[in-house]
Amino acid sequence: MLRTVLEDRDRERHSRPALRRLRRSRAALAAAIALALIVGACLAAPLWADHVAGTGPDTNHLTDTVTVDGEERDVVSIDGVPIGPTWQGRYFLGADANGRDVMVRLLYGGRNSLLIALAASALCLVLAVAAGLVAGYMRGFVDAAISAALDVLWSFPVVILGVALGVALALGGLQIGPVVIDGGSLLIPILVIGVVFVPYVARPIRAQARSLREREFVDAARVSGASSARVMLGELLPNLTSTIAVFVALLVANAILLEAALSFLGAGVQPPTPSWGTMIRDGVDLLTSAPHLALAPGIAVVATVLAVNTLGDAVRDALDPRAPVGLEREAESRAEAASRARTPAGGSS
């Protein structure tokens, strides 16, 4: 008991300067503000749609006209070219080939993209932490089985696995017992992305759990009669928080990029539901006549991912000021995971 109390106090002492360091970082502040603006704007999508643009994300306006600078213009011209950005309430960022308002779709699409990224990251973290904790703590056969499964998942080309799962599920939907998930549901990209990234997170967690379990405080907890589950959740998990915190930003950033990639290949969000990835897919074919269709969602993705990455960098620096700056940690953990793959499943390191 006393040991836990002391450690708690210890942790507290360490976390406060981390927070202070984070608050002092100007880049982190800028990124946090940018992110808040993006998320806020996407959440306010219905407000923009109802009060400014006056149209929904899936409403076509093929034969409508809009007044720009006192001049009446077709939303979609006779030869099928949509209007570019008007920089005013209606068609602020122009229209797409169906005459849908790009700004409205961008905001609603952002909701979907961000929702998928956040939910997939949460799912991935839960699965990966559970798998890593159990494998690292239990060792033996359980570890061998989990590690082998992670090895197989790891050897799958991420995009192919994601696309194969995504296409197959989007076609047929998914049925787990009484729960039926429709093929066009956002749950499918969430599931796919959540699962695909599991080994990248579970392997480092497993390694850390392995070394933590040898520490005295774990022995102490066990001797005082704590069950395995209690040791894992009460003793190991709190010591993994900074590792998990570092992974959050990396996961969210990569999940946004993977959603875009899957939707671009037709294996993510299904039309007409907007997402940044599907919007890029629609826009790429029309780059010649209507570049705004690909530029707007692409810039939204870059801005969001950049903000998340910057924030992630700052969190990492704040947690460990001596760590080398930036993303190299991602590569390090990849290299670390790769070297872990070197010890065959079940072998002790």
Added chain:
Amino acid sequence: MTRFAARRLAAMALVLVAVSFLTFLIFNVIPNGDPAVRMAGRAATDAQIEAIREDWGFDRGILVQYAETMEKLFTADLVSYFTRDNVVDEIVARSPRTLALAVGAAVLWMVGGVAVGMYGAVRAGGRADRAVTALALVAVSVPVFWLAALASHYLGFRLGAFPNGGYVPFAEDPLDWAHHLLLPWAVLALGIGALYSRIMRANVLDTLGEDYVRAARAKGITERRVLSRHVLRNSILPLVSLWGLDFAAVVGGGAILVESIFDLDGVGQYAASGIDSLDVPVVLGVTLFAAFFIVVLNAIADIVQAALDPRVAER
């Protein structure tokens, strides 16, 4: 050492079997995934569907089907469900294009990443270093297919500085070959190269603090020589094992996203078309092709590391 290598190779084979089975399963247990129905088309009668089912063996147990498919794969008899092309032949014919794409990009991101990272470390904290660090963060945040589409459109189509997609075999015209691949290489290399530059920068900064660097400087050799002989060599090592992994990731990922945009018609584009039509033999073939690179390059990295550092094999 030999035992370690043997064990590693056995594990490699097992992983490949598991990957192939999982791919097969994904496409076969999904509802509405019945290939016979899709092959027969819309206006098919039940009898036609049944005939196709029997013909292709879809009515047999999944394990039997899997075993037969794998046997066909290894005897190069596997054909696409829809085009009836031989999958193995198609992959073999297209692989030079994908490998040319991946190898060129890999060289570019390694050389670029090392050079930029080295520069950043030597100028650490300066304005140039901070600018490069910020640019690298932007580069890793860009979706590669979006960048590919923009580059192809603005630099290729509008500016006319690059050909408008397509591939020219090296043997036909080496210069034209490179001209067609330059843009795809650059696009693929940008994000990974940016990541490498950041790893390299951190490694160099670490190495610069080592005693042997101080000793080398104390001996009086020029800074240039210190950097090239002592710092560069030791900082580059961790990147080498990553290199293989990222190369494999490009074969099984980046290529699928980028090849169609530049119309390179390699294995990646083949994969994209197979995925679109749920053509199981095609997807299975391409997945194994890519997984093979991932698993083999992983194993090579392990064995090389074990050879360099005997402790790895003993664990």
